[in-house]
Amino acid sequence: MVRVIVDGTPVDVPAGSSALQACEAAGKEIPRFCYHERLSVAGNCRMCLVEVVRAPKPVASCGFPVAEGMEIKTDTEVVRKARRSVMEFLLINHPLDCPICDQGGECDLQDQAYGYGSGVSRYDEPKRAVTDKNLGPLVKTVMTRCIQCTRCVRFCAEVAGTPELGAVSRGENMEITTYVEKALTSELSGNLIDICPVGALTSKPGAFQQRPWELKKTDAIDVMDALGTNIQIQARGGEVKRIVPRVNDEVNEEWLSDKGRFAIDGLLRRRLDRPWVKVHGKLQAVSWQDAFVAIARRLEGVPGSRIGAIVGDLCDAESMMALRDLMISMGSPNLDCRQDGAHYDVSDRANYTFSSGIAGIDEADALLVIGANPRHDAPVLNARIRKRYLEAGRGGLPIGVIGDMGSDPTWAYESLGAGASALADLMADGNPFLEKLKAAKRPMIIVGQGALTRDDSPVVLKACALLAETVGAVTDEWSGLNVLHTAASRVAALDLDFLPAEGGRSVRGMLSGGVDVLWLLGADEFPVHGIGPDTFVIYQGHHGDAGAARADVILPGAAYTEKQGTWVNTEGRVQRGFQAVFPPGEAREDWRILRAVSDVLGHTLPYDTIEALREQLQVGARHVTARRSTTEGLSDSVLSKPFASSGASYYLTNPICRASATMQECASVHAPHAAVAAE
Amino acid sequence: MSAQTPEQPVHFAFDEASEAEIATILAKYPPERKASGVIPLLYVAQRQMGRLTDSAWVPVAAMDAIAARLEVAPIRVYEVATFYLMFNTKPIGRYHLQACTTTSCWLRGSDDVVAACKKATGIQHFGETSEDGMFTLTEVECLGACANAPILQVDSDYYEDLDGPRTEQLIEALRKGERPAYGPTIDRFNSAPEGGRKVLLDAGEPGQG
Numbered sequence: 001m002v003r004v005i006v007d008g009t010p011v012d013v014p015a016g017s018s019a020l021q022a023c024e025a026a027g028k029e030i031p032r033f034c035y036h037e038r039l040s041v042a043g044n045c046r047m048c049l050v051e052v053v054r055a056p057k058p059v060a061s062c063g064f065p066v067a068e069g070m071e072i073k074t075d076t077e078v079v080r081k082a083r084r085s086v087m088e089f090l091l092i093n094h095p096l097d098c099p100i101c102d103q104g105g106e107c108d109l110q111d112q113a114y115g116y117g118s119g120v121s122r123y124d125e126p127k128r129a130v131t132d133k134n135l136g137p138l139v140k141t142v143m144t145r146c147i148q149c150t151r152c153v154r155f156c157a158e159v160a161g162t163p164e165l166g167a168v169s170r171g172e173n174m175e176i177t178t179y180v181e182k183a184l185t186s187e188l189s190g191n192l193i194d195i196c197p198v199g200a201l202t203s204k205p206g207a208f209q210q211r212p213w214e215l216k217k218t219d220a221i222d223v224m225d226a227l228g229t230n231i232q233i234q235a236r237g238g239e240v241k242r243i244v245p246r247v248n249d250e251v252n253e254e255w256l257s258d259k260g261r262f263a264i265d266g267l268l269r270r271r272l273d274r275p276w277v278k279v280h281g282k283l284q285a286v287s288w289q290d291a292f293v294a295i296a297r298r299l300e301g302v303p304g305s306r307i308g309a310i311v312g313d314l315c316d317a318e319s320m321m322a323l324r325d326l327m328i329s330m331g332s333p334n335l336d337c338r339q340d341g342a343h344y345d346v347s348d349r350a351n352y353t354f355s356s357g358i359a360g361i362d363e364a365d366a367l368l369v370i371g372a373n374p375r376h377d378a379p380v381l382n383a384r385i386r387k388r389y390l391e392a393g394r395g396g397l398p399i400g401v402i403g404d405m406g407s408d409p410t411w412a413y414e415s416l417g418a419g420a421s422a423l424a425d426l427m428a429d430g431n432p433f434l435e436k437l438k439a440a441k442r443p444m445i446i447v448g449q450g451a452l453t454r455d456d457s458p459v460v461l462k463a464c465a466l467l468a469e470t471v472g473a474v475t476d477e478w479s480g481l482n483v484l485h486t487a488a489s490r491v492a493a494l495d496l497d498f499l500p501a502e503g504g505r506s507v508r509g510m511l512s513g514g515v516d517v518l519w520l521l522g523a524d525e526f527p528v529h530g531i532g533p534d535t536f537v538i539y540q541g542h543h544g545d546a547g548a549a550r551a552d553v554i555l556p557g558a559a560y561t562e563k564q565g566t567w568v569n570t571e572g573r574v575q576r577g578f579q580a581v582f583p584p585g586e587a588r589e590d591w592r593i594l595r596a597v598s599d600v601l602g603h604t605l606p607y608d609t610i611e612a613l614r615e616q617l618q619v620g621a622r623h624v625t626a627r628r629s630t631t632e633g634l635s636d637s638v639l640s641k642p643f644a645s646s647g648a649s650y651y652l653t654n655p656i657c658r659a660s661a662t663m664q665e666c667a668s669v670h671a672p673h674a675a676v677a678a679e
Numbered sequence: 680m681s682a683q684t685p686e687q688p689v690h691f692a693f694d695e696a697s698e699a700e701i702a703t704i705l706a707k708y709p710p711e712r713k714a715s716g717v718i719p720l721l722y723v724a725q726r727q728m729g730r731l732t733d734s735a736w737v738p739v740a741a742m743d744a745i746a747a748r749l750e751v752a753p754i755r756v757y758e759v760a761t762f763y764l765m766f767n768t769k770p771i772g773r774y775h776l777q778a779c780t781t782t783s784c785w786l787r788g789s790d791d792v793v794a795a796c797k798k799a800t801g802i803q804h805f806g807e808t809s810e811d812g813m814f815t816l817t818e819v820e821c822l823g824a825c826a827n828a829p830i831l832q833v834d835s836d837y838y839e840d841l842d843g844p845r846t847e848q849l850i851e852a853l854r855k856g857e858r859p860a861y862g863p864t865i866d867r868f869n870s871a872p873e874g875g876r877k878v879l880l881d882a883g884e885p886g887q888g
Binding site: 157164166167169170179180394 | 711739752753754755757758761762
């Protein structure tokens with residue numbers, strides 16, 4: 001620790017800290033534009049000037065290292081004057097268009113001009129104007145507003161790992177651009193909007209929609225991937241206008257994937273807003289009561305073994321538990337949460353979660369990725385891998401990949417093969433990558449859905465476990481065998497044991513007439529067309545997607561923004577989101593629907609309030625019961641086909657995205673065939 | 680600033696002569712620091728374009744080729760190429776006339792030089808290329824040869840101590856495909872006084888004492 005004196009107050013900061021960090025530690029606010037704590041230091045805005053005693057002139061505190069006994073003054077006439085002057089220079093070429101600027105009200109330049117500016121401008125020459133750039137469907141540019149802090153350039157190069165933005169030309173002609181017009185390829189590009197301190201980069205889909213002070217803000221959890229990104233839903237007039245990330249260093253730091261941020265227009269389209277019942281082959285709008293009666297009539301006399309339930313990828317734990325309890329009370333053993341047919345080892349919770357924790361990536365010193373594509377499966381987690389990769393320096397973090405990575409994962413890796421046989425090759429004595437894993441103190445293995453959704457997954461999983469043991473990835477203080485989920489609901493469902501009981505059928509078994517009545521809770525990602533023609537399908541969910549198209553009864557539920565709920569992310573972290581807006585029309589919170597229908601069916605669930613339900617909610621731990629993860633129909637030997645990466649576009653993985661015009665546009669802009677044609 | 684101009688070639692590949700130069704250049708840097716070779720390689724590409732197309736400029740395809748060779752993101756090469764004025768990111772004429780108009784040259788008659796350039800080539804404004812595609816006229820800042828002002832830099836050669844008529848002669852010669860000797864255009868050796876030595880006339884040759 002180094003002791004420095006800030007405005008007369010001594011503070012201790014770690015050696016290597018900057019003067020700015022020391023000032024923050026002392027509780028002094030230092031204005032800044034280019035400095036961002038998660039990016040490298042650029043020192044080009046000069047707003048953070050402070051006075052250091054015995055330094056001949058004000059210093060940029062963001063890039064000035066502290067020294068023992070250094071005396072910093074943040075509130076002297078020199079500093080105030082320096083800030084005023086810097087502010088005046090920054091405003092020379094900044095347009096006075098705050099009234100029509102989407103950043104207005106949450107603009108660093110606006111706020112700091114009020115706080116530190118001089119209040120008048122002496123400049124009456126013409127201002128420069130800069131051509132706007134087309135950065136694709138998500139980020140809108142008004143480049144005349146740019147103050148060239150280069151945060152966006154550094155974000156793209158460092159965090160996102162897609163160095164596409166740069167500062168070309170120089171002096172008055174300097175511009176932030178891609179130079180060659182192209183859509184940003186990053187799945188994290190929405191974060192550029194957050195880090196831009198002015199209104200140069202704003203949301204394209206959200207342009208001119210709202211002012212920040214009009215929005216009602218609600219904390220929630222993102223469900224677009226299994227990372228459980230902490231988000232804040234900002235709504236106005238019952239409509240979700242914007243989603244921004246909250247800071248949680250353990251999970252998402254302060255980033256949010258583009259899907260989580262921009263799929264919100266999908267919440268308004270293709271919604272199920274009233275119950276429907278199929279009469280003579282045609283869906284008819286009915287009342288809730290009639291829908292319940294239709295279900296009760298059909299279920300009459302159907303034995304529990306002929307009833308099945310599948311939950312989808314976006315469900316909250318409460319609704320899944322209510323459905324599970326209803327199914328159990330009706331005597332059904334046919335429950336499944338694995339729409340993709342994944343196989344998990346549910347004997348121990350560590351075996352189906354990202355058990356090192358997401359923050360564990362920061363400590364890993366060797367990484368093996370098996371059948372996962374982190375950039376698509378969880379872009380924010382991928383940014384964390386990249387951060388570790390950069391931090392470790394050249395060759396510091398050896399990364400091996402088994403499977404097809406598709407696009408550039410933003411870190412260098414060694415390809416060790418495409419399929420399950422590569423695992424056996426890796427286990428062979430003297431394999432160079434095996435040696436690297438063995439040499440590592442904290443080796444990490446990430447197993448993705450590409451390796452778990454195969455017919456030979458049990459074997460693959462066993463091989464992974466053996467490998468983890470061989471290289472010392474699972475020890476008393478380190479648990480490096482991680483499963484990377486893609487479904488936000490999956491870990492909670494596994495915690496809740498939403499799996500076939502003894503003699504029960506899995507998703508595959510419930511298809512082709514395996515059950516007479518099938519309850520789909522937001523399940524759209526399994527082969528719906530495989531459901532037997534005589535199976536009575538009840539679809540409970542929020543979007544008219546594949547499941548609703550096949551349904552005999554539709555019960556309109558609430559999307560994740562419209563209900564309070566509990567989600568468990570891929571590392572097993574239990575997080576709660578709150579209700580931001582109301583579901584449309586007659587749609588209701590899902591657990592309430594199940595509670596109501598249970599009454600009509602004569603199997604009343606034992607809770608009337610969500611609090612009562614939560615008292616019985618058992619997530620966050622594995623409770624061993626009679627249920628098991630079935631291996632029926634699975635291969636017990638290794639298959640030769642390569643680990644498949646999910647065929648779906650990153651932007652179209654769930655019903656909300658598929659209903660979103662923004663996500664559809666992204667998918668067409670970034671379609672693989674378009675990329676090939678461009679080359 | 681947009682790179683998308685119709686004249687951008689789709690493909691660019693280094694030719695044999697350029698490859699030889701690149702081998703020499705990259706040998707100067709440790710392999711993991713080869714990104715440092717970006718400026719020399721931009722010169723190589725620009726010279727190759729001059730050799731092959733009579734227009735020494737760096738198309739985007741060439742910058743992409745350099746980025747691939749140096750294993751950096753293409754934008755990093757675009758940044759460097761657009762920062763330095765000696766790299767032309769648009770096609771130019773066969774000869775690049777770079778007239779210095781900074782103080783020393785201006786005091787010594789750079790206006791006449793510029794006017795002569797315009798008259799002889801038919802160019803109206805700085806930055807334009809003559810209709811025959813032979814000449815591009817650019818205004819540049821101090822070329823650092825003030826003792827020989829005014830100066831016109833043609834490609835990489837300095838023509839010094841110019842005036843209007845001599846500039847026109849120079850341009851006519853270039854048009855004919857000649858390449859007059861660079862340096863002062865008056866009776867003068869480098870920056871030595873005009874008409875020979877003016878002081879120490881009785882002394883012997885320099886170095887004799």
